[in-house]
Amino acid sequence: MSKFYIYLFNFIIGSIIGSHLLVVVQRFETENFISSTSHCDSCKIPLTLLNQIPIFSFIKYKGHCFFCKTTIPIETFYCELLGGIAFLPLNPYTDQFSYLLVTFIFLISIFDYFDQSFPLSTILPLIWIITFSSPKLSYDFIEWMLIIIVISVFLLMNLKNKLGLGDTLIFIILIFYYNFYIAQYIFLIASIFLFLLYVINHEKRPLPFIPFIFLSITFYNFV
Numbered sequence: 001m002s003k004f005y006i007y008l009f010n011f012i013i014g015s016i017i018g019s020h021l022l023v024v025v026q027r028f029e030t031e032n033f034i035s036s037t038s039h040c041d042s043c044k045i046p047l048t049l050l051n052q053i054p055i056f057s058f059i060k061y062k063g064h065c066f067f068c069k070t071t072i073p074i075e076t077f078y079c080e081l082l083g084g085i086a087f088l089p090l091n092p093y094t095d096q097f098s099y100l101l102v103t104f105i106f107l108i109s110i111f112d113y114f115d116q117s118f119p120l121s122t123i124l125p126l127i128w129i130i131t132f133s134s135p136k137l138s139y140d141f142i143e144w145m146l147i148i149i150v151i152s153v154f155l156l157m158n159l160k161n162k163l164g165l166g167d168t169l170i171f172i173i174l175i176f177y178y179n180f181y182i183a184q185y186i187f188l189i190a191s192i193f194l195f196l197l198y199v200i201n202h203e204k205r206p207l208p209f210i211p212f213i214f215l216s217i218t219f220y221n222f223v
């Protein structure tokens, strides 16, 4: 497959997954999100295939339901677009695990965005991924000490409510999936993104951090 088709394939798959992850989060405790058909949340009319094309359908119907004209949340569009962008740099030949990692970090990000927390069960697929993606743990003694100190600082921040426990769990997962240095790099970039948003938007309320980790992983995959 030429590079163009890989990008196209990735973008389409990513936008479809992004759109479904949002549905999973919205229906997590109320409906069966696996077997129930796609429908409008307002009129409950099942969507036709044409109404389900990510990004395209949202733009074509200007963010409204085709049947009842109810406004569809803008988050739908963002999730489809972000999913497409996040999948874009992935390599289907050499790194299939990254598709799973990006998918589940994205899922946790959407939970975190809406609820400022996420169900602990969503961590389980990530643990499965790091178990099977042959984690790289060849550190020397000093490095192990450094890792323990950094994680202890994170846990201390959790205790003081400066950081969510979920963020620490994601950090540990990233250490196993990538390595200690890349995990720190991803957290640093995520913090810069968060800081920029505070400066640009004059945000006062505390923001969920995992969406920024997700953006940072996407950034890392591109560069």
Ligand SMILES: [Zn+2]
Pocket: 040, 041, 042, 043, 044, 045, 065, 066, 067, 068, 069, 070
């Ligand atoms: Zn409708």
